[in-house]
Amino acid sequence: MDEAIVGNLRSEWYNCVIILDNAKYHKVKPTWVPSRGNKKEVLVAACNRLGIHVESKDTKAKLRAKLEPVLAAVQPTIVQMAENAGHRVVFTPPHHSDLQPIELVWANVKGTVGCQDTSATTFADVKERLVTAFANLKGTTVQKSIDKSDVCKAAGGEIRGHEAGKQS
Template identity: 35%
Template sequence: MHKKNETLPPLPPIPKKRIQIDDFDKCAIRHKIHEFYAVRKQVPTLKTLLTELKKDIGFTGSREYLRLLLHSMGFKYKKCRNQRSILKERSDIVVWRESYLDEIKEARDKNMPLVYLDETYIHTSLNHAKCWQSENEPGVSKSVSTGKRYIIVHAGGPSGFVPNALLIYNDKEKKADYHDSMNRNNFKKWVLQKLIPNLSEPTCVIMDNARYHSFQINKAPTSNDRKHIIAEWLRLNNISFPQNASKDKLVTILRRHKPEPVYEIDTILSNHGHKVIRLPPYHCDLNPIEMIWGIVKAKVATKNVSITNDAFLKLVEDSFQVFTFTNV
């Protein structure tokens, strides 16, 4: 028993749960910011962005954590650009878009099938925000939690979706073949096991530049690497350099001989007779599968009324059965 005036020792602090943010989540955040500007014609604030991310991807971080995360992703909250700078597009993006359109035209002229691929996510709690209801008919109840998050990967073109290429998995269920969020290994596994076996002829595969699409197999060192690493890379690539060269000199030689990136996925698809075309940055509007996601989710939301998890997965699968792509 403690004495009446004895001070009890303080309780140990409760450790904070570490927030896990992967490349897929970061890609979803970038898409959400783009949606605010391009679709809603609205400036996103930390408050509105936090609300949307909690609803869409189950984001559990605080407002301050989101601010620091955006900074780490290259976003800055600063004075808006003037109209003159807005009208001026980055020259490298202009060139990339022109090259993309030329490659698409060349593929069409050769009658090469076009297949676009992309990833999205969907929660089991997805349903309509509004419904017809009365005092006697409460309608649909909006879940207070986001439910399970499923990642969806698929590919399709003018002939519809690639047969048997649909992948739906929950990144928290360790028993599944795909037991991690979308990353390089899972994307590579999907390409090898579900995409390539179902492409019946040489195909032009079109994808964006997500980090897990873009693992570079010939990546050169950077100026941040140590001198001996840069020197070893130059030596392995038969690039001559002075024996006693300083690091600055080696970096200059490195930049002069830096190769064009060769991506692992592009090489795999090329070895199977397919061609890869990369979408220019900030041009998700050129990927028609982006528009399909919204239609699929709307179909799911309409029928997602008090159903089991297995029925939910069947509902998502069935929502892909009726689509054909046009004007792609």
């Protein structure tokens, strides 16, 4: 999620519940959060930034152990961006694409495009058919996908169609 998307949500919607799957790229932490393979100096810098006492004799393993409980509480960047704009992010459980309405919409679009496939189909044809399929996608199809996914229950009953978060 980039600033443009958050900006659009901010200007058009309020208090959105953004539902994401558990893809790794949705869980990326801020750049200052050290990763497993970082050098000792990076771990020391992270400890200093967070006010964690370090000693020169501390090993990388000890530094990681000191950092781990603090870094576990650091939200992914996408969550921070959404919350800063007044929204909430909910992650679906692993391996439950049935809770993702977009997966059902995407299946619908792929079915529409796939039915038109022939041995002469080119990538340009596929792109054109995708654009057409999305342009012809009805709002009722999207709403049925939301209803079918039962995402309202997954989000604690907070979502009632796309108009629920619309500003008046």
